[in-house]
Amino acid sequence: MLNNFVWKNKTHFIRKSVLMNPLKQGGLDFLDFTTLNNTFKINWLKNFLNNPSSLWNIIPNYIFSKVGGLNFLLLCNYNITKIPVKLSNFHKQMLLAWSLIYKHNFSPHRYYLWNNKDILYKNKSLFFDNWFKNNLLLVGQLFNSQGRLYNYSDFLQKYKIPITTSEYAIVFNAIPSGVSFLLQGSTFPWPCTHSLNLADTMIGNVCFSVEQHKNNSKIRALFQRELMTIPYIIPYWNNIVENLPWEKVWSLSHKYLLTNKVKEITFKLIHKCYPTKAFLKKYKSDIEVNCSFCHSAEEDFIHLFWQCTHTEKFWSDVLLFIQSYFISDFSFCFKDVFFGLFDYSKENIGKYYIINLCFLLAKFHIHKQKFTGSKPLFSLFRDDLDRYIETIQCSINPKAMKTVSLYSSFLSS
Structure with missing residues (x-):
């Protein structure tokens, strides 16, 4: 019942033993x-x-x-x-x-x-x-x-x-x-x-120590360590992209005050279970597989989020935005968009914090435009970004306060 709830009573695309992993190991801390x-x-x-x-x-x-x-x-x-x-x-x-x-x-x-x-x-x-x-x-x-x-x-x-x-x-x-x-x-x-x-x-010591309180998660981890499995996509991506710091990749979206829907998009993309037409064709053969944006190529997740002409134009506009407000000589590639940026100097840590946030929200914008039947547009994305900052402005959550402070300081300079 719990697993069906996670997948909304639809097909389970990721094994339960993977979902049971901690967030930093590619799971959802799923309660078995x-x-x-x-x-x-x-x-x-x-x-x-x-x-x-x-x-x-x-x-x-x-x-x-x-x-x-x-x-x-x-x-x-x-x-x-x-x-x-x-x-x-x-x-x-x-x-x-x-x-x-x-x-x-x-x-x-x-x-x-x-x-x-x-x-x-x-x-x-x-x-x-x-x-x-x-x-x-x-x-x-x-x-x-x-x-x-x-x-x-x-x-x-x-x-x-x-x-x-x-x-x-x-x-x-x-x-x-x-x-x-x-x-x-x-x-x-x-x-x-x-x-x-x-x-x-x-x-x-873990189970009975009087000093430890509310340690159910630690006890549960003792049972789950025999059941958890490494996500199969880790060796898959390691053959394509080099030197991925996986713990940082899995934890990136949880550094921000984001809705689960935004986190879900990145999670599904990395786990290769995002519902593109090419992916769904495995389960229903009569689906038309042309891209929702350009209608001229097969819609897999790499094409939809990176290679489509409309998506390329969108990422070009995102690049100009980052170069204008954050780092003038900045550039990025497929690896940076899908997995995040982690190789940067300490003096630029604040700028890259906001850039990674932009990538997360930009992927969500592409997802949203696909299911509303529209093309990705930077003007709409910029409105969504400003609206997000406005929404969390009054929050006392440390993640929200850090995000608002950094975003405001860079855009006002």
Whole structure:
């Protein structure tokens, strides 16, 4: 439904995984419902860990205490179906959401014995409360200095905790032979120091840090980073135009206080999905493809916005305007109009700021004239430009104030 809304219930011309990218990576910060839902699950985790004894958390707190508490469980290499407690569907979804972003990469120094999907007894992971309370947490703690598993008497002598032979047999027999073989090559004893604070992990710091507020976008980015894809048009344009600073290209239109319709034109042109007649012919074969302005050549987006005789005359007038008010020896090419100007000296930064704005509004003017059945005219564009400046003149938005100040200073000089 959200994707259909973006495309107004018409054909989707750009993949959803591209729209999910941040603005500076060629996307629209599109809210995918699945990742948004997972973000809410992570926020439930944060609220629970901050208030485990609140009225709403009494029952889940009791349930998770049977496996060492939720904080410890989230650090474990668990499999939801093998956890030795019965969980509600909501809690299963919450644990699944966490496992999607918290990767349990194998490390002998952080390989937990409990709630481990690799260490099973009767197809369920293990948890013995008395072992846990005596700080027996890691598989490595079951090995002696020679890299071999403790026998029963040596284990009792080492840790001095009362355990039965049946518990000992369950735990030690559950250790996979591959893990035992791997740990035999480790150096023992190692300092079995470990933090049980989730905020000490990179993912936990993003999700649970008390200093960060309103960080839904950061949590959502953790889920979306596996789904997002680089726009296919980047390698396409890189073969045609050299040295494009893509992050600046994608961010350019967002430096100004512009309507989404103006930004949309540049966005569609760069993504090669602007609705020219040649583009629409792919979806409807009986469309007449001659240019809306000159009626003598096929209307693709490069012809319409750059090569058409009427468009060329329009850009010539725009060039004279820029040379008259901003830079006398200025010139531009296709690359500058479509992607923006970024290679300039610091003393000219204000002038190029307005020139880039002129290019954005000029492309919108060409688009508007195409759909009103008129030719692009500089006089109309100049009126639109002045009207735009007049519209944002009273705005307190920093982008608007900067634009009005620079535009007025150059045209009055």
